[in-house]
Amino acid sequence: MEKVSGLSHLFLTVFLYCFSNFMVVPAITDVTMSALCPGKDKCSFAIYLTGAQQAIVGLGSLVVMPLVGNLSDTYGRKIMLTLPMILSIFPLVILAYSRTRYYFYAYYVLKTLIAMATEGSVQFLALAYVADNVPETKRASVFGIISGFASSSFVFGNLCARFLSTSATFQVAAAMSVIALVYMRVFLPESDVNNSLCSNSTETDCLLEKAPSNSNKWKLFKTLPSVDETICLLRTSPTFSKAAMVAFFVNVGDVGLYASLMYYLKAQFHFNKDQFADLMIIVGIAGSISQLVLMPVLTPLMGEEKMLSLGLFFSCAHMVLYSVAWAPWVPYAAAMISVVATFALPCLRSIASKQTGPNEQGKVQGCITGICSFANIVSPLAFSPLTALFLSDSAPFHFPGFSIMCSAFAAMLGFVQSITIQPPSPAKTCSSTLV
Numbered sequence: 001m002e003k004v005s006g007l008s009h010l011f012l013t014v015f016l017y018c019f020s021n022f023m024v025v026p027a028i029t030d031v032t033m034s035a036l037c038p039g040k041d042k043c044s045f046a047i048y049l050t051g052a053q054q055a056i057v058g059l060g061s062l063v064v065m066p067l068v069g070n071l072s073d074t075y076g077r078k079i080m081l082t083l084p085m086i087l088s089i090f091p092l093v094i095l096a097y098s099r100t101r102y103y104f105y106a107y108y109v110l111k112t113l114i115a116m117a118t119e120g121s122v123q124f125l126a127l128a129y130v131a132d133n134v135p136e137t138k139r140a141s142v143f144g145i146i147s148g149f150a151s152s153s154f155v156f157g158n159l160c161a162r163f164l165s166t167s168a169t170f171q172v173a174a175a176m177s178v179i180a181l182v183y184m185r186v187f188l189p190e191s192d193v194n195n196s197l198c199s200n201s202t203e204t205d206c207l208l209e210k211a212p213s214n215s216n217k218w219k220l221f222k223t224l225p226s227v228d229e230t231i232c233l234l235r236t237s238p239t240f241s242k243a244a245m246v247a248f249f250v251n252v253g254d255v256g257l258y259a260s261l262m263y264y265l266k267a268q269f270h271f272n273k274d275q276f277a278d279l280m281i282i283v284g285i286a287g288s289i290s291q292l293v294l295m296p297v298l299t300p301l302m303g304e305e306k307m308l309s310l311g312l313f314f315s316c317a318h319m320v321l322y323s324v325a326w327a328p329w330v331p332y333a334a335a336m337i338s339v340v341a342t343f344a345l346p347c348l349r350s351i352a353s354k355q356t357g358p359n360e361q362g363k364v365q366g367c368i369t370g371i372c373s374f375a376n377i378v379s380p381l382a383f384s385p386l387t388a389l390f391l392s393d394s395a396p397f398h399f400p401g402f403s404i405m406c407s408a409f410a411a412m413l414g415f416v417q418s419i420t421i422q423p424p425s426p427a428k429t430c431s432s433t434l435v
Contacts, residue, residue: 007129007130007133007134007142009183009184009187009188009189010126010129010130010146010188011145011146011149012149012183012187013081013126013180013183013184013187013188014122014123014126014146014149014150014153015149015150015152015153016153016176016179016180016183017085017088017122017153017177017180017184018149018150018153018154018157019153019156019157019176019180020088020092020157020173020174020175020176020177020179020180021088021157021173021177022153022154022157022158022280022284023156023157023158023160023161023169023172023173023176024092024095024157024161024169024170024173025157025158025161025276025280026158026161026162026273026274026276026277026280027161027166027169027170027273029262029263029266029273029276030166030272030273031095031099031104031166032046032049032050032104033046033266034099035099035100035101035104035105036049036101036104043263044388044391044392046263047259047260047263047384047387047388047391048384048385048388049108050259050380050384051259051380051381051383051384051385051387052380052384053108053111053112053115054255054259054376054379054380055376055377055380055381056112056116057112057115057116057119057373057376058119058373058374058375058376058377058378058379058380059116059373059377060115060116060117060119060373061115061116061117061119061120061369061370061372061373061376062370062373062374062377063370064116064117064118064121065119065120065121065124065366065367065369065370065373066363066366066367066369066370067366068080068121068125068362068366069124069125069128069362069363069364069365069366069367069369070362070363070366071362072125072128072362072366073128073360073361073362073363076190076191077125077126077128077129077132077190077191077362078184078185078188078189078190078191079190080121080125080362081121081122081125081126081184081188082181082184082185083117083118084117084118084121084122085122085177085180085181085184086181087114087117087118088114088118088177089174089177089178089181090110090114091107091110091111091114092170092173092174092177093174094106094107094110095107095170096167096170096171096173096174099166099167099170119373119376120369120372120373121369123150123369124349124365124366124368124369125362125365126146127143127146127349127353127361127365128191128361128362128365129191130142130143130146131353131361131365132191132361133191136353136354139350139353139354140295140299140304140307140346140347140350141295141296141299141300143346143347143349143350143353144290144291144292144295144296144299144343144346144347145291145292145295145296146346147287147291147342147345147346148287148288148290148291148292148295149292150287151283151284151285151286151287151288151290151291151292151342152284152288152292153284154280154283154284154287154288155281155284155285155288157173157284158277158278158280158281158284159277159281160172161273161277162274162277162278162281166273237355239351239355239421239422240352240355240356240364242417242418242420242421243348243351243352243355243368243421244352244367244368244371245414245417246308246312246348246414246417246418246421247348247352247368247371247372247375247414248371248372248374248375248414249375249410249411249413249414249417250312250315250344250345250348250375250410250411250414251371251372251375251376251379252375252378252379252382252407252410252411253315253316253319253379253407253408253409253410253411253414254315254407254411255375255376255379255380255383256379256380256382256383256403256404256406256407256410257319257322257404257407259379259380259383259384259387260383260386260387260403260404260407261322261404262276263387263391264322264387264391264400264401264403264404265279265325265331267391267400268325268400268401269325269328269331271328275328278332279331279332279335280335282332282335282336282338283335283338286335286336286337286338286339286342287338287339287342289339290338290339290340290342290343291342291343291346294339294343295307295343295346298343299347304347304350304351305347305351305418305421305422307343307344307347308343308344308347308348308351308418308421309415309418309419310340310343311340311341311342311343311344311345311347312341312344312411312414312415312418313415314337314340314341315341315344315411315415316408316411316412316415317337317341318334318335318337318338318341319334319404319405319407319408319411320405320408321333321334321337322334322401322404323401323402323404323405323407323408324401324405325401348368349365349368351421352364352365352368353365379407379410382406383403383406383407386402386403386406387403390402390403
């Protein structure tokens with residue numbers, strides 16, 4: 001892959017950014033429980049507060065992510081990457097200084113507000129950057145490589161969290177966020193959207209039809225992605241609409257899983273920061289092997305559609321295994337299934353990417369991220385009360401992992417929908433007036 005070597009600065013940017021954010025994940029549950037319910041292994045208030053944060057962030061992202069993608073098509077990927085990378089530093093600095101109750105509340109509010117405008121933006125802008133520079137035939141493999149670097153950062157971040165104290169973890173994370181920002185600004189070249197590798201006659205044409213103009217609208221709103229534009233994306237390509245549906249159900253399941261899993265493991269098996277880190281290291285290693293080694297080999301042989309379905313099937317399987325865990329070693333066994341489950345998202349993003357032309361990659365990745373954000377609203381509203389109920393003493397029946405089983409059912413709906421996705425047809429006709 002000739003162009004992949006030219007993406008090395010993007011890969012390292014993604015690695016550093018994800019490293020700084022992932023290394024605090026094992027510690028945040030203990031910090032939350034310590035601030036809100038000191039000395040307890042069960043805390044409904046913490047579960048509800050986490051769920052409320054996810055729903056609020058999802059609501060903000062639903063509105064903002066398509067806008068960010070649209071603006072990146074117009075002004076460039078690097079410019080739009082800068083803002084979320086700057087803002088992500090400040091919540092980490094708060095917990096690096098102190099993790100007492102009031103500092104935690106300050107972190108919670110600031111993190112929620114910032115995530116409403118930035119959640120998922122670095123990841124999908126990186127995918128749009130790749131789509132600018134890599135032809136369709138190799139795009140799925142390079143999307144997998146990007147996910148592999150993120151998984152590798154997950155491993156190294158959790159290794160650091162495993163051996164550092166909680167305070168040192170947040171201090172190192174804040175420092176790495178600054179390094180990631182500086183590296184990106186200094187070394188990452190701007191992606192030339194209009195003159196990219198993908199802008200040749202063999203590539204897919206623009207998906208969006210010309211939107212009807214409205215002379216009564218303010219000039220500002222001509223640059224904003226409208227509801228009509230999103231509906232046009234979904235209506236014009238059956239493959240894209242199916243991919244969007246899969247993205248919704250998969251994220252409902254994933255958000256439900258990760259909103260419940262740590263509180264479930266803490267209540268059932270008294271896991272702490274170190275056990276969470278061990279579990280996530282296994283997940284990260286499995287994901288790295290999958291996306292850096294297996295995906296580039298298997299995707300050309302099997303095709304993205306089959307790889308998507310295969311990944312979703314095993315994603316359901318590992319959620320089911322978590323939900324019925326009967327001993328502390330079972331979650332570790334479930335985590336190992338991630339070696340196959342992580343096929344799904346890079347393949348899904350690549351399928352969506354191939355439905356659009358070179359000037360609309362930001363819009364389409366932003367649209368998929370916005371749909372995922374809608375799932376982030378729905379999932380906590382459904383799963384947070386279930387988690388709190390079935391981990392409490394007043395559960396209607398004894399099944400502590402019931403909410404995780406429901407997450408597996410949502411992922412199964414995504415799997416069923418993925419089976420209906422066929423390889424994309426090459427020709428779509430339209431051009432957007434919103435670029």
